Amino acid sequence: MRALYRGVLKRELALAFQHRAELVQPLMFMLMVVTLFPLGIGPGPETLQRIGPGVIWIAAILSSLLGMERLFREDFQDGSLEQLMLSGLPVSLIAAIKVFTHWLVSTGPLLIMSPLLAMFLNLTLDMYVALLLTLLLGTPLLSFVGAIAVGLTVGVQRGGILLALLLIPVFIPLLIFATSAVDSAALQLPYLPQLAIIGAMLLLAIAVSPFAIAYSLRVSQN
Amino acid sequence: MTGLVATSLTCIKRDRVLFENLNLQLQTGELMYLRGPNGAGKTSLLRLLTGLSMPEAGEVTFNHAPVQHSESQFYRQSIYLGHKSGLSSALSALDNLTYWCAQHQVTVTESQIVNVLDVVGVTGLEDIPVAMLSAGQQRRVALARLWLKPARFWVLDEPFTALDTAGVALLETTFKKHVDEGGAIITTSHQPLSARAGTHRYFDLEYRF
Numbered sequence: 001m002r003a004l005y006r007g008v009l010k011r012e013l014a015l016a017f018q019h020r021a022e023l024v025q026p027l028m029f030m031l032m033v034v035t036l037f038p039l040g041i042g043p044g045p046e047t048l049q050r051i052g053p054g055v056i057w058i059a060a061i062l063s064s065l066l067g068m069e070r071l072f073r074e075d076f077q078d079g080s081l082e083q084l085m086l087s088g089l090p091v092s093l094i095a096a097i098k099v100f101t102h103w104l105v106s107t108g109p110l111l112i113m114s115p116l117l118a119m120f121l122n123l124t125l126d127m128y129v130a131l132l133l134t135l136l137l138g139t140p141l142l143s144f145v146g147a148i149a150v151g152l153t154v155g156v157q158r159g160g161i162l163l164a165l166l167l168i169p170v171f172i173p174l175l176i177f178a179t180s181a182v183d184s185a186a187l188q189l190p191y192l193p194q195l196a197i198i199g200a201m202l203l204l205a206i207a208v209s210p211f212a213i214a215y216s217l218r219v220s221q222n
Numbered sequence: 223m224t225g226l227v228a229t230s231l232t233c234i235k236r237d238r239v240l241f242e243n244l245n246l247q248l249q250t251g252e253l254m255y256l257r258g259p260n261g262a263g264k265t266s267l268l269r270l271l272t273g274l275s276m277p278e279a280g281e282v283t284f285n286h287a288p289v290q291h292s293e294s295q296f297y298r299q300s301i302y303l304g305h306k307s308g309l310s311s312a313l314s315a316l317d318n319l320t321y322w323c324a325q326h327q328v329t330v331t332e333s334q335i336v337n338v339l340d341v342v343g344v345t346g347l348e349d350i351p352v353a354m355l356s357a358g359q360q361r362r363v364a365l366a367r368l369w370l371k372p373a374r375f376w377v378l379d380e381p382f383t384a385l386d387t388a389g390v391a392l393l394e395t396t397f398k399k400h401v402d403e404g405g406a407i408i409t410t411s412h413q414p415l416s417a418r419a420g421t422h423r424y425f426d427l428e429y430r431f
Contacts, residue, residue, distance in 0.1 A: 007324030011313075014321075018312040079306025086272060087325040088297030222275045 008084070008094055012101040019070070026067040027109055033059040034117050045122045052121030053131055053182035054175075060110065060135065061142065061171050065164050067106050068146045071098060072217065076154045081217065091217060092210035095147065099213070103143040111135060123182075130185035134178040137198045144205040145170055151216030174198065224285050225249040225406065226271060226296075226375060231280035233266050239430060240266055244280070246425065250374060253401045254408040255415055258427030264410040265305065267427065268379050271408070272302045284375075298327070300375040305383075307364040311353035315339060315363045318352060319370065328371045338369040343389065357384040368396065376400065378409040394418040 016023060037055050038048055075081040084094055114135060118128040149166045153159030181194035226248040233240040240263030248254055248271075258264050269275045271282055273289040273296070287294035309318045316335055323330050339348050342362040344355070352360055361384045368376060382390050390413075397407055398420035408425075415422055 003324055003327045007321050007326075010324075011310075011317075011321040014317060015310060015312060074310070077306070078310060079304055079308035080310055082274060082302070082304060082306065083308040083322060084325060085274065086297055086300070086302050088292070088327070089325060218276075221269075 003087075003089060004093055004097060007087070008089070008097045009101060012098055013105070015074075016101065016105040022070065023067070023105055023109075026063040026106060027113065029066055030059045030063040030110065031113065031117070033062070034120055038120060048120075048122045049124070049127075049186070052118070052123050053127065053179045055121060056114075056117055056131060057134075057138075057175055057178050060139065061168070061175065063110075064106070064139065064142045064146065065167060068102075068143070068150055069160055069163065071102050071147055071150045072154045073150075076220065082221065085217070085221065091214035095151070095213035095217065096206075096210040099143050099147045099209075100140075102147075103140050107135075107139040107143070110139070124186065126185045126188065127182050130182045130191050133195055134181050134198060137195060137202050138174050138178050141174060141198065141202045141205050142171065144202075144209040148209055148212045148216055151213045151220060154217070155220040174201065226282070226284050226289075226408075228271060228282045229280055231267070231270060231282070232278040233263055233270060234278045235263075235266060241427060241430070246271075248375070248406050248408050250404050250406045251401060252406050253397055253415075253420060253422040254406075254425055255422045256408060256410040256425050256427065258410075259429045262427040262429045264427060265379055268302070268377050268408065268410065269304070272296075272300070272377050274302070296375070299373050300377060301367055301371055301373045302377045302379075303364055303367065303381060304379045307352075307360050309352045309360060309364060312351055314349050315344060315352055315355070315366075316348040318363065319366060322367060323370055326371055330370055335366075335370065338366045339363070341369060342366045342392070358386055358389065361385055362389060365393065368400075374405050376405065376407040376409070378407065380410055380412070382411050382413060391418060 034055060037051065041047060041051070072081060075084070085091055111132070114132060115128065118131060123131065146167055149163055153163050156162060177194045177197050181191040184191040184194065228244065228246040231244040232242045244267070256264050256267065266275070270277050273282065282289045284294040284296040289296045308322070316332065319335050320332070336348055339345065342365055344359055344362050347355060347359065352363060355363065365381060381393060385393065394416060395418050398418060401407060401420055
């Protein structure tokens with residue numbers, strides 16, 4: 001456990017700090033996409049409120065895809081991943097820690113930025129609370145499921161588009177439940193069922209995906 | 223048979239058979255020098271031996287257990303250095319080696335790492351990002367792992383690449399010392415090993431069509 005903390009977690013955080021400019025890019029992308037909608041569709045408060053949750057969630061999915069390649073690419077190219085896999089530590093735990101830190105440094109700022117986005121799109125307080133909860137439960141799901149595909153495509157040159165093609169269909173259920181939760185909140189209806197479903201998907205992903213990621217990384221080493 | 227044993231290994235890359243039914247045995251106190259032309263499968267063989275990739279047929283065992291299994295303890299007793307240095311270019315040499323030692327569960331202090339960097343000839347450069355170092359210096363930082371981890375089995379893929387003559391001499395004398403102390407080394411190189419490296423056994427791979 002100490003080895004995982006001192007050798008993997010601290011290293012990931014140090015690397016993230018070195019690459020902070022790269023981490024800001026997906027956030028700027030998200031901010032810009034969300035800003036473009038009121039300009040393109042017109043600033044009618046009702047329209048914006050209607051499309052707001054969907055816009056924020058689609059932007060979140062796209063921006064997370066943008067930053068996801070970072071997860072294993074560099075470590076794969078410079079050989080750090082080989083050394084990690086030969087350290088004798090369980091590869092699934094290494095993968096889980098890498099995904100968790102990636103989520104923390106890429107989504108943490110997004111959550112901090114979210115009130116601003118909610119104001120842009122004229123969301124009510126109830127809607128914002130629901131949105132924040134779906135983002136809290138949903139974005140780690142994006143990272144854990146996405147990491148499987150990143151592991152598979154890490155050896156491929158320019159795997160970015162392939163990654164998007166593989167992952168966007170998988171994220172559709174999440175998008176549906178997340179936006180439906182915020183819609184329910186807008187109508188003052190309970191949205192716990194949707195949250196529960198997202199939570200269940202997240203728990204399943206946390207339990208299963210580290211093993212799938214480990215396997216995909218092994219395949220990529222072949 | 224103890225040690226690192228490969229039995230009837232077959233490796234196929236892109237529909238080309240690199241080798242078939244290959245048997246190899248590496249015991250402690252032995253330096254094995256793997257020879258073969260480009261594309262003969264030296265790197266593939268070394269990656270199979272460490273369990274990084276899976277053979278098409280056959281198996282690799284260490285002390286009677288498959289290398290990947292934790293019961294073989296192979297990863298606690300071995301170091302693999304490949305073509306890729308395994309150093310993150312954004313981090314300093316000191317940070318890279320500190321994290322590597324933590325991952326491999328080797329307890330070292332910062333001053334020990336600095337001393338080892340001194341031995342491999344990268345004095346005073348431990349705090350700057352690895353990307354700023356020359357290829358030879360990066361190779362020396364990567365090789366510093368051999369001094370840090372008390373591992374018996376060394377699997378080295380062209381360790382002499384980018385090293386100057388002093389570096390080659392240092393590495394060869396280290397090979398001899400390690401083997402004399404009961405270690406085992408399997409290495410590839412395109413330059414023949416000199417007498418400094420001590421006695422060694424050849425293992426030849428042929429290029430197949």
